[in-house]
Amino acid sequence: MQAKRCYKQRIGTILLAGLLAVSGSVATPQVAVAASAKVYVAPDSGKKYHSSKDCRGLSNANEIVKMTKKKAKDQGYTKCKICN
Numbered sequence: 001m002q003a004k005r006c007y008k009q010r011i012g013t014i015l016l017a018g019l020l021a022v023s024g025s026v027a028t029p030q031v032a033v034a035a036s037a038k039v040y041v042a043p044d045s046g047k048k049y050h051s052s053k054d055c056r057g058l059s060n061a062n063e064i065v066k067m068t069k070k071k072a073k074d075q076g077y078t079k080c081k082i083c084n
């Protein structure tokens, strides 16, 4: 009985430490900005992502999609030379 309770307590401590670690990283401004930076892509007219939707690289785009920079990179987009 005693050993079982001890085990449960340890698991609880590990979970708590994990939660603290997660909330700690979210609270770090640099990490939050990098993860949530928004860019604009034109899926039907190129494989570039743009930091501004007013970029002339997007002027001919029929559709402009806003997404995080991470997602754009994951989908194979590279950064625009005009607005970056």
Ligand SMILES: [Zn+2]
Residues within 6 Å of the ligand: 049, 050, 051, 052, 055, 056, 057, 058, 080, 081, 082, 083, 084
């Ligand atoms: Zn651009």
